[in-house]
Structure formats: structure tokens, C-alpha cells
Amino acid sequence: MSYQNGHFIGGEWIAEGATFANHDPVTGAEIGRIHEAGRETVDRAVTAARRAQPGWAALPVAERAAWLRRLADGMEARFDDLVAAEVADTGKDAVQARTLDIPRGAANFRVFADIAAQRPDNAYHLPGTLSYTIRRPLGVVAVIVPWNLPFLLTTWKAGAALVAGNTIVIKPSELTPGSAAVLADIAAQVGLPAGVLNVVNGPGAGSAGEFLAGHPGVDGVTFTGESRTGSAIMRTVADGVKPISFELGGKNAGLIFADARLDAAVEGSVRSVFTNGGQVCLCTERLYVERPIYEEFARRLAKRAEELSREREPMPMISAGHREKVLSYYRLAASEGAEVLAGGGVPPWAESGYHVEPTVLTGLPQGSRVNQEEIFGPVCHIAPFDTEAEAVALANDSRYGLAATVWTRDLSRAHRVAAAVQAGLVWVNTWFLRDLRTPFGGLRLSGIGREGGVHSLDFYSEPSTVTIKL
Numbered sequence: 130m131s132y133q134n135g136h137f138i139g140g141e142w143i144a145e146g147a148t149f150a151n152h153d154p155v156t157g158a159e160i161g162r163i164h165e166a167g168r169e170t171v172d173r174a175v176t177a178a179r180r181a182q183p184g185w186a187a188l189p190v191a192e193r194a195a196w197l198r199r200l201a202d203g204m205e206a207r208f209d210d211l212v213a214a215e216v217a218d219t220g221k222d223a224v225q226a227r228t229l230d231i232p233r234g235a236a237n238f239r240v241f242a243d244i245a246a247q248r249p250d251n252a253y254h255l256p257g258t259l260s261y262t263i264r265r266p267l268g269v270v271a272v273i274v275p276w277n278l279p280f281l282l283t284t285w286k287a288g289a290a291l292v293a294g295n296t297i298v299i300k301p302s303e304l305t306p307g308s309a310a311v312l313a314d315i316a317a318q319v320g321l322p323a324g325v326l327n328v329v330n331g332p333g334a335g336s337a338g339e340f341l342a343g344h345p346g347v348d349g350v351t352f353t354g355e356s357r358t359g360s361a362i363m364r365t366v367a368d369g370v371k372p373i374s375f376e377l378g379g380k381n382a383g384l385i386f387a388d389a390r391l392d393a394a395v396e397g398s399v400r401s402v403f404t405n406g407g408q409v410c411l412c413t414e415r416l417y418v419e420r421p422i423y424e425e426f427a428r429r430l431a432k433r434a435e436e437l438s439r440e441r442e443p444m445p446m447i448s449a450g451h452r453e454k455v456l457s458y459y460r461l462a463a464s465e466g467a468e469v470l471a472g473g474g475v476p477p478w479a480e481s482g483y484h485v486e487p488t489v490l491t492g493l494p495q496g497s498r499v500n501q502e503e504i505f506g507p508v509c510h511i512a513p514f515d516t517e518a519e520a521v522a523l524a525n526d527s528r529y530g531l532a533a534t535v536w537t538r539d540l541s542r543a544h545r546v547a548a549a550v551q552a553g554l555v556w557v558n559t560w561f562l563r564d565l566r567t568p569f570g571g572l573r574l575s576g577i578g579r580e581g582g583v584h585s586l587d588f589y590s591e592p593s594t595v596t597i598k599l
């Protein structure tokens with residue numbers, strides 16, 4: 130027996146009361162005798178605890194946390210004694226005691242020390258003080274949105290901004306002013322108080338967008354659009370030190386592992402590459418496929434791209450200018466020696482309008498412009514990989530970090546790869562499936578901040594802390 134067999138009361142060991150036997154569960158042998166606490170001994174222990182309680186509670190939580198850490202240090206120093214006591218009493222395997230039961234003791238103390246020290250509820254934290262937090266709206270928020278999902282993106286920002294108490298000025302893209310105008314009409318029809326929701330139209334640089342972002346009466350800017358435009362808006366708002374929320378471009382990777390359900394991975398990739406003519410910030414433009422299924426996957430994806438083209442899908446590019454930008458990447462790919470598995474130009478049936486062919490490219494190096502720059506059209510480059518580590522490295526070889534898709538049936542791999550891929554959004558065996566409460570946004574060139582659920586409400590309001598001396 131390597132431990133005391135009495136009672137520990139008020140900081141002292143007291144050996145009083147009759148004793149009872151303690152047996153080794155492995156052999157059944159008696160290994161010691163323990164004192165039994167009578168009513169009076171219990172009373173002394175409770176009285177000691179009551180006496181100590183007000184002083185203990187009066188300590189700042191940081192000091193109580195420090196005591197817990199000291200106790201955890203003590204557990205580690207007496208590790209072998211703890212293992213011996215636990216093994217003797219329970220008969221459990223010493224390996225389990227060493228790797229689970231005893232280390233968990235110190236961890237239990239440390240975790241609560243860490244958590245309690247962070248909690249802001251104050252009677253508990255700083256005695257004699259009450260602190261609480263109120264949130265107030267930013268004020269007037271500029272909502273600057275692009276053309277690719279005009280209504281979805283406008284409402285995504287406007288809803289959160291309004292409910293947090295802000296009034297808003299929306300600047301739709303000059304290419305897609307329609308649905309924001311209808312929204313303004315609806316605001317008037319339902320009798321929304323005048324001035325709460327406003328819309329101004331016009332282009333961005335040197336015009337309505339820039340004037341709005343830089344206006345001294347604007348307290349915050351929420352923007353979705355190109356990364357380059359994001360930099361320009363940052364410069365515009367720098368003097369005013371305004372809060373910004375930026376959802377910017379992407380160069381998103383799709384990783385298809387050989388164990389994936391092939392039909393689902395092909396159809397999912399058709400969606401993630403070609404939806405909305407590839408004009409979604411979340412669209413996949415780089416596909417990496419594990420070598421055993423690479424040939425078949427590439428063949429099937431190319432076949433589907435050709436079918437889409439024949440069926441006069443997907444939708445056209447937004448403008449002649451954007452069609453020219455996308456076609457310039459098709460030409461660049463060809464000049465850099467890409468193999469064109471499908472598409473690569475203008476569909477033969479497109480007499481007018483801004484259509485381009487759904488296009489699948491391969492054979493370009495990872496560092497090529499086609500593999501590094503956002504094209505924002507119905508196009509992807511496809512390349513094989515051999516190992517999980519290689520797939521992750523390829524996905525992460527980008528200045529963007531918005532979204533990624535992972536196709537696999539291996540649960541462990543799904544979690545591992547999702548954590549290793551540097552993107553704000555990772556979809557496993559699906560794409561663009563959104564729970565609107567979850568944070569949405571990107572890393573690096575893909576944005577600043579997160580919107581979605583409480584993350585939006587946090588951006589569209591400022592916390593203020595009130596502290597009262599009681």
C-alpha cells in the first residue's frame with residue numbers, strides 16, 4: 130500500500146474510526162485496511178470545506194486555474210504512485226493505467242483550468258465586477274456584389290446586415306441590375322421604412338462602387354467579387370479604417386480518389402465544373418484524379434462535357450468581354466501544349482450570344498497560368514496523382530483558398546484530407562451543399578472574414594463591453 134488510509138480533513142491526515150479491508154481484485158488478498166468515517170468525521174470534513182469555500186471563491190479565476198495546474202504538475206510528479214494505487218485497488222492493467230487513467234487526471238485539471246480562465250461570466254471571474262457585452266449595428270453598410278449569382282449574393286448579405294440593425298446601400302453589378310431593382314420595389318411594396326434599403330447602380334472603379342465604398346457615411350463594406358477588386362476596395366476604405374468582409378475569387382481543386390463512387394464523382398464534377406457556365410466562385414477548375422481511375426474518369430468527364438455542349442448547355446458567359454477572357458485562356462492552353470479532351474472553342478451552333486464550349490484540358494504543368502489563374506468559365510484542367518500526400522500538395526499549390534471537393538469512400542481519408550486542404554470550404558462527396566449557419570469564406574486571395582449564420586451577425590455588428598464595479 131503506497132497511500133494513506135485515513136481521512137484528509139482541513140489539510141490534515143486523520144486516522145480515526147473503525148477499519149475495513151481493501152482487497153486486491155486480482156488475487157483476492159487483503160492489501161490494506163481503511164478507516165471508516167462516522168457521522169462526526171463527515172461533519173468535520175464538511176465544516177472544513179464550508180469554512181474554506183468563501184476564500185476560495187474570492188480568488189480570481191486565474192488563481193484558481195493556477196492551483197489546478199499546480200495540482201496537475203503534482204500528479205505528473207507522483208505518476209508512478211498514482212499508477213501503483215490505481216492498479217492495486219482495481220486490478221486493472223498497468224498499461225491502461227499508465228496510458229489512460231492517470232494521464233487523464235492531469236488533463237482533466239488542465240482542461241478546466243484553461244476553459245474557466247476564458248469564460249467571461251463575471252461574478253465567477255473577477256469578484257466585485259460585472260462585465261457584459263452588447264452588440265450594436267455598424268450603421269450604414271455598403272453591399273457590393275458581382276454578376277454571377279446576383280440575387281443570391283445580394284440577399285445573403287442584405288438579410289444579415291438588416292436584421293443586425295444596419296441600413297444598407299446595395300450596388301449590384303452593372304451587368305446585372307435587374308433583381309436588386311425588383312428587391313427595392315418589394316421593399317417599397319411591403320412598406321419597409323424609407324431609407325432602410327437603398328440601391329445605386331453603375332460600374333465600380335471610378336464610379337458608383339468606388340464612391341460608395343469610400344463615402345465617409347458608410348461604416349462597413351461587404352463585398353463579393355474578384356480578388357483584384359477586393360484590393361482596390363481595401364485601398365479605398367483604408368483611410369476610414371472600415372470593417373470589410375470579402376468573398377473573393379477561387380481556383381478550386383477537386384480530388385478524386387480511386388475508391389470513390391465513380392458515377393457520383395463524375396456527375397458531381399460535371400456539376401462543380403460546369404454549373405452556371407462555370408461562373409460560380411466555388412466551381413472546380415482543377416481536377417486531380419488517382420491514377421488507377423484517371424483514364425476512365427477523364428474519358429467520362431469529356432464525354433459529358435460534349436453532351437452538355439450538344440444539349441446547348443451550360444449557360445452563356447455574362448458578356449462579350451467575359452467570353453473573350455475565357456476564350457483567351459482556351460487559346461493560351463492550346464499554345465502551351467495542352468491536350469484538349471473536350472471543347473476548346475465556341476460551340477458550332479452559337480450564332481450570337483456569349484456561349485463557349487464546356488472544356489476539359491489536360492497535359493499542362495501545375496505552374497502554368499491555366500492551372501493558377503481563375504478563368505471563371507466552364508473549363509477544368511485534369512491531371513493524375515499517385516498518393517494522398519501528392520494530391521493534397523497539388524490542391525494547396527494555389528494563391529487562392531476558397532473551396533475544394535474530395536471524392537472518396539474512405540472515412541478516415543475524408544477527414545484527413547479535408548483538414549489538410551487549405552480552403553475555407555471543403556465538400557466531401559458533394560459540392561455546393563450549404564448549411565446557411567456555417568461559416569462561408571476563403572483563405573489567402575479568396576477573402577477576408579466569414580459570413581454565414583452567427584458569423585454574419587458578428588460582422589454586421591460591433592461588440593461593446595460594459596464593466597460595472599459592484
Ligand code: NAD
Pocket residue numbers: 273274275276277278282300301302303331332333334335337338339340342353354355356358359361362365375376377378379409410411503505531571575576
Ligand atoms: P468584380 O470584382 O469585377 O465586380 C464585383 C462588384 O464590384 C461589381 O458590382 C463591380 O461594379 C464592383 N466594383 C468593381 N470595381 C470596384 C471598385 N474599384 N470599387 C468598388 N466597387 C467595385 O467581380 P465580377 O466580375 O462581377 O464577379 C466575378 C468574381 O466574383 C469572380 O472572381 C468570382 O470568383 C467572384 N465571386 C466570389 C464569390 C465568393 O463568395 N467568394 C462569389 C461570387 C463571385
